[in-house]
Amino acid sequence: TVPQGLKAPSNGVLLGVDTLADGRTRWNWRVKTPNTYAIALNVGPYEEVSGTYKSRFGNSIPMAYWYLPGEKPQAEKLFAEFAPTLDFFESMIGPYPFGDEKLGVVETPHKGMEHQTINAYGNAYAKAPEGFDWLFQHEFAHEWFGNQLTAANWDDYWLHEGYGTYMQPLYGEWREGRARYAAMMQTQRALITNRRPVTQQRVATEEEVYEADKGGAGLDIYYKGSWMLHTLRGLIGDTAFFAVTRRAVYGRPDPKPGNFRPRFSSAAEYQALVRQVTGKDYGWFFDVYLRQAALPDLVERREGGTLSLSWTVPGGGNFPMPVDVQVAGKVHVVPMTGGKGRLPVPAGAHVVIDPDAKILRRSVAIEETQAWTAQSKRPTP
Ligand SMILES: [Zn+2]
Missing domain, CATH: 1.10.390.10 (Neutral Protease Domain 2)
Structure with missing residues (x-):
């Protein structure tokens, strides 16, 4: 129940809004399967932009964004990201889990939170070279x-x-x-x-x-x-x-609305x-x-006509992670059985290890950059 003129968007489906004799309004929401840490009540002088998304799975999903007055153009631009983002997730991962409730986002004073079907958004419509709002996309991923x-x-x-x-x-x-x-x-x-x-x-x-x-x-x-x-x-x-x-998310390989x-x-x-x-x-x-x-640290040695690679990992276990090696413009896969591998490399040939950066591994350059950044942040006496 909120003072006259305010709105109270929350999780799930809005069953109705009752107006009390004194002008206050009571917002009645129902949630089927709430995630216990993702429940939120939002109260403010919100305005709303809404629409319906036609899912590739055949169902229709209500979409709504509650924003603060005076932000209509920015709010409509953010709202325009909802449908293509939903299409991405439904294509790459699977059906939107709460399609029979809604896709809901509400503007908040804090940065963001994955409140179920009522994601908090506080990214101030920040622009970025990638052309979409990372905060909205991140919180929405949590659905x-x-x-x-x-x-x-x-x-x-x-x-x-x-x-x-x-x-x-x-x-x-x-x-x-x-x-x-x-x-x-x-x-x-x-x-x-x-x-x-x-x-x-x-x-x-x-x-x-x-x-x-x-x-x-x-x-x-x-x-x-x-x-x-x-x-x-x-x-x-x-x-x-x-x-x-898909199996981790839905517990089955063939998720469709209603079967998970x-x-x-x-x-x-x-x-x-x-x-x-x-x-x-x-x-x-x-x-x-x-x-x-x-x-894991990839140790490289080049001797004569051979490049030798070996993984050093914390804990000392086996780490048979294959490594791409580009030699004179051509990429070879070194299988790294037992954590070690060799590749013939002609003298003078230029070598690039893991040219597509497929592997998370130790980088001395990043360690030095982090240390240098920490150092340069210290106040000079
Ligand atoms: Zn997160």
Whole structure:
């Protein structure tokens, strides 16, 4: 119940608005399957832009954006992003999980939050070279990775934030191709800190995961999670990667509106799905990227006519990650069985390791850049 003239957009379906004798209004909302941390009441002098999206799955999805007065042109531009973004997610991942309720976004004083069917938006209509609003896109990604698939333990919240962050470069690729994807991935790469493992393998609280000073991986669950998914996609291929993603999100390979419900998942289940879909055990991959802080390091040696490569990984386990090597303009795949590999390289031939940056691995240049940036931020005496 809100004062006269205010609106109260919230989760789910609006059953009706009652006007009380004193002019106040009562907003009645119903939510079928609320994610418990994604419930929100928003009260303000909102104006609304709305429409209907015709889904490729045959259903119609109501869309609405509640914004503050005086912002109509910007609000309509942001609203125009809803349908193409929804088409991207439904094409790449699967049906919008709450199509029988709505796609809802509401403007807020805080930056953003994935409140189910009423995403908070506070990005001030910021413009970016990629041509879409990353904050809206990120929060909306959480409808799949957060509200449909919910991690049972905060320790596995890379499933929310890693996927939620990977969806922006993937959308860049969908809209403009590989170059945009690569540029956006490189921006994220520079933000990975590797101070703590992404998961601690115990039941953790939200603070113990999101806050670095409480022992959490902090922003690495976003950027390192995203780069881990990028690396996995390169390793197992698009067909397997999106099959794993779909099963993790919906619990089945063939989601259609009405044949799935929100579900809980975990890193352990995700790893099992990768094994199930590919027929191979990728425990070595997750042991390093999820359970160790440091990144795998590719040691290169060129002697005579041979390039020798070997992986050094924290924990010392086997790491048979194949590596692309470009020799004089031609790309070869070095299988790296047992974590080592060799390639004949003619004298004088120019060599580029992993020319498409498929693999998340140690970069001395990024470590030095981060150290230099931290140093140059210190006040000079
Ligand atoms: Zn997020």
